[in-house]
Amino acid sequence: MAKRRDPLAPQPPPAPSRSDSSEIVEAIITATIELGDPDASMNHIARRAGVGVASVYRYFPNKGAIYAEISRRMQRDYLDRVRRLLERSDLSMQEAVEACCRAALVVPGASPELRRALNLAVPFSWSQDNAREVFTETIAEFTKWLAARLTPPPPDLAERVFAAFAAGRGLVMVSRVLPDLAPDDEALVKHMVNIALACLMPRRSPRGG
The missing domain is CATH 1.10.357.10 (Tetracycline Repressor, domain 2)
Structure with missing residues (x-):
């Protein structure tokens, strides 16, 4: 029987397509862990990571996707x-x-x-x-x-x-x-x-x- 995938599960962040992609993803993950605040917004995470909020959404469609990657x-x-x-x-x-x-x-x-x-x-x-x-x-x-x-x-x-x-x-x-x-x-x-x-x-x- 084929394994059924959760249709709501976010995908892992995409493979880096630019030289700075890995650094951006790492900065987002690190910022979320350092904040340690479930109520922190995507804007707050972006500021802590030192990147634009558009960069956060490029790799993670929502905070749940960031948490899934941290898990x-x-x-x-x-x-x-x-x-x-x-x-x-x-x-x-x-x-x-x-x-x-x-x-x-x-x-x-x-x-x-x-x-x-x-x-x-x-x-x-x-x-x-x-x-x-x-x-x-x-x-x-x-x-x-x-x-x-x-x-x-x-x-x-x-x-x-x-x-x-x-x-x-x-x-x-x-x-x-x-x-x-x-x-x-x-x-x-x-x-x-x-x-x-x-x-x-x-x-x-x-x-x-």
């Missing part, structure tokens, strides 16, 4: 940060799990207001293709990393990693959307780690018979 970039940035963490030889398994949980929860430079807006205002279908690619790579790389450290690795390790990853993503999303109900970030990291380890670690059979 795609944050997904890719998370994978890059996880890869760097898994390359470290000084982390125990629990320390690596905690670092990955913290990386999902804390995005450098992104305000809580922007994170909330991204989760509320950007349908998942707008970044689904990118998310599927990034999440597939994240789960595969963490599964491979764990398999080299668990003796023996459980046969359902990939399923366990998926469950831990999905639970963590859910905790992050709900905590950003409903910050008044969520514990502080340090407490949330502890809960995320406990849930992840419960998913990842094989249960030991009770002694006796």
Whole structure:
């Protein structure tokens, strides 16, 4: 069955056609993140980026399109940060799990207001293709990393990693959307780690018979 695309999803910004196109797109994205204000207008974003508002609309038809691109970039940035963490030889398994949980929860430079807006205002279908690619790579790389450290690795390790990853993503999303109900970030990291380890670690059979 052919995959159905969300007809309302904005396209990624077009490929650069001029030498300064990439710089303009980067300036718009950076300005939106730095403002961190869901109520900022396209004119405000343009002023912060140092470009004309017509340049903003050339690459992004509306603010939702800018947010969708930020979401795609944050997904890719998370994978890059996880890869760097898994390359470290000084982390125990629990320390690596905690670092990955913290990386999902804390995005450098992104305000809580922007994170909330991204989760509320950007349908998942707008970044689904990118998310599927990034999440597939994240789960595969963490599964491979764990398999080299668990003796023996459980046969359902990939399923366990998926469950831990999905639970963590859910905790992050709900905590950003409903910050008044969520514990502080340090407490949330502890809960995320406990849930992840419960998913990842094989249960030991009770002694006796």
